Amino acid sequence: MDAKHSHTAISTAGLLIALGIIYGDIGTSPLYVMSAVLKSARVPNLIEANLVLGAISCVLWTLTLQTTVKYVILTLNADNNGEGGIFSLYALVRRRGAWLSAVAIIGGAALLADGVITPPISVSSAIEGLRAVKPDIPTVPIVIGIIAGLFLLQSFGTQIVGKAFGPIMLLWFTMLGVLGVSWIVQNPIILKAINPYYAYELLAEYPGGFWLLGSVFLCTTGAEALYSDLGHCGKGNIRISWVFVKTTLILNYLGQGAWLLAHQGQMLDGRSPFYALMPQWFLLIGIGIATIAAIIASQALITGSFTLVAEAIRLNMWPKVRLNYPTDVKGQLYVPSMNRLLLLGCIGVVLYFQESTNMEAAYGLAITLTMLMTTILLTTWLHMKRVPMAAIVLFVLVYGAIEGSFLIANLIKFPHGGWVSLAIGSSLMAVMYVWLRAYYIKRRLTEFVKIEPYIEALKQLSNDESVSKYATHLVFMSSAERQSEIESKIIYSIFQKRPKRADIYWFVHVDTTDEPYTMEYKVTELAHDDVFRITFRLGFRVEQRINLYFRKVVEDLVRNKEVDITSRYESLSKQHVTGDFRFVVLEKFLSVENEFPMVEKLVMQAYFYIKQFIASEDKYFGLDTSSVKVEKVPLVITPVREVALKRIK
Known part of the structure; x- marks a missing residue:
């Protein structure tokens, strides 16, 4: 009940954190949309007047239908124990069909x-404001310097910086509102844009108006990030x-429209x-605040990318790369x-596009795909929750039409840079x-x-003094989900590869749950004081520190007098010295003898090619490298049946 309440609880601190973390991307969109x-x-x-009124109307109704209705009102309900994002949503519905993995x-x-393009476009848009003061200032080196500094800071964690995000973004949003009002008062005719008729007129009657949706869409690109960061603040704080x-x-946006209407018939000319909207005396202060807001927007997206990975x-959708946890803040991590x-x-994006206006061409195409995929998963979730079919059909029709239109309109960006984000997305x-x-x-193939048939053999090997002792405690990482089973490769490693005699054998299995923060374990004694199996049930957002968790479990077993971990060497036993622990991780390699179907062969070759650039699994599991043995075992698939060998005399 308390956990559920924390997802919806509203507090001043929570509201400030929401401002600092959630709205960076969507909050900096006024820099470049118009x-x-x-x-x-x-x-x-x-x-042109009809262009300005139509575009502002499109922006207002996109923020209402796409961000407010779809994400803030509907999608935030699809939380996985308080966590959001496309993978959290997938974890909720994945049992409904294997095809949903492709959607995720x-x-x-x-x-x-999208995370590769957001920092460059946000920071570039902010820094280019300096041209109003110094027209020939080279912005590219400044932008690269800020971005490089931002990424270098990641390894220290963002706990300290994060505390300042909320108040700064509060200042930023207040500034947005005040600047807008100052121009609406001067030219209140812009308020006509609230009427959705002007949006319809732009799309239906303005030449090429439909294709402008690709640019309008930029106002809502941060809606997906808003859902991904649900776990940081809770839906109550986000909604308020x-x-x-x-x-x-x-x-x-209305203020920008008012300024544009006051200058209709003129050319924008890089302005x-x-x-x-800013008075001249405020310009440098405004650029400074905008730059900090852009950095915060970039930070939020970088943090979101780490969580996503x-x-x-x-x-099981990404290589088991090393994850660091630089601070004690829940959910905060760093992926080097x-x-x-x-x-x-x-x-690369900054050097290739140079200007934020060029980046706008690449921006938005990838995120429309994400929004469409979220709609598919959300439809499955609504069906799972037994929502009336009429409501589900209405949801699919409305958002299929809206996001389908945005996707088609964004496709015009493909030759102008949209291919960059699609190329990056396709590689991933x-x-x-x-x-x-x-x-x-x-x-x-495992x-x-x-x-059971090997328990007696393990006990005999444990007591066989003719075999030199490999370790007091030998710990194998096992992928067997049933506690009555074990990989044949582990049995081979213990008895045949090199007989591994130990006083106690431990088999450790990690089961990843669909809930984000599950931390449970179960111990099964397979042979009294000789063979144990430990099953960890860890949520998909829990750090895999198996070394630490295993020690905690052993301490609990010792405290409960379920196991004696004192060294069984006679001289050490008298001194009550704890026996040594040794972990064995079996790492598969692609054997020469295999008969793969063509597609599987290509997949496995690609898998092992990528794997050679990644640290071994013991580092992912957080095992102490001084006490880990990584054993290579072949992944044998359908050995070659007939070999044309001929014996000669």
Whole structure:
């Protein structure tokens, strides 16, 4: 009850945290949306009244239908024990069909691809405001410097910086609202844009108006991140804070529209409608606040990318790369490999596109795919919750039409840079597909045997003093889900590869649950004081620190007098010295002797090729490297049946 209450509880601190973490992406969209719309018009950068009123109307109703209704009202209900995001939603519904894994992979990969473009476009849009003061200032080195600094800070954690995010974003949103109101008062005719007729008129009657949806869509790209960060703040805080955030965003967009209407018939000529709202004396202060807001937006997306990768690992959709937890804050983690990939990607985007206006062409195409995939998963969830079929059909029709239109309109961006985000997304999809398919292939080919027939042999080996002792406590990581089974490869490793005599044998299995923060374990004594099996049930967001958890379990067993871990060497036993623990991790390699079907062969070759660049699994499990033995075992598939060998004399 308490946990459930915490997901919906509302507090001042929670509201501030929501402002700091959740709205970075969507909150910085006024920096570039109207510039992108005017640049895409029939006469690029010409300020026309019907264009301005129609575009502002489209933005207001997109924020209402897409962000408010779909995400804030509907999607936030689909929380997985308080956690949100496309993989959390997939974990809720994945038992409804294997095909849903493809939906989650497309959505997750597209969201990560979006993470490569958001920091460059946000920071570039903010820094380019300096041109209003110094027109010839080179912005690219400044943008790269800020982004590089931001990524270098990740390894220290964002706990300290995070505390300052909320108040800064409160200042940012207040500034958006005040600037907007100052121009609405001067030109209140812009309030006509609240009427959805102007949006319809733009899409139906303005030449090429439909294709402007690709630029309008930029106002809601952060809605998916809003859902992904649900676990940080809770739906109650998000819903209340969104009322304030949406109000300030709408005021700012209306203010930009008022300024544009005051200059209709003119060319924009590189001016930013956002910075044009500011009085000259405030410009440098405004640019400073905008830059910090853009950095916070980037930080939120980087943190979200780390969380996404960690979830993908637990769901067997990403290589088991090293995860670091730099602070004690729940859910805060650092993925070194992803940090490097994102940094290189962001720098590449800045160098390739140079200007934020060029980045707008690439931005938005990938995230429309994520939103469509979320709609599919959400439809499955609504069906699972027995929502009336009429309501589900209405939901599918409305959001299928809205997001389908956005996707079609965004496809025009493909030759102008949209291919960059799709290329990044496709690469990530390929890795996720290979990893998940390889997981199922390996699971199918792993041979399990009943452990019962080997218990007596283990006890005899444990007491056989003619065999030199390998370790006092020998711990094997096992993938066998049934406690009555064990991999045949582990039996081979103990008895044949090199007889491994130990006083106590431990078999450890990790079961990843569909709930995010489960932390449970079960101990089964297979042979008194000789063979134990421990099954950990860990949520898909729980850190895999098996070394630490295993010690905790052993301490509990000792305290309950269920096991004696004192060394059984006579001299050490008298001194009550604890015996040594040694972990064995079996790592499969692709054997030469195999007969794969073509697709599976390509998948496994790709899997093992990628695997050679990644640290071994013992590091992922958080095992102490000084006491770990990684054994390579072949993954033999259908050995070659006939060999044309001929004996000669």
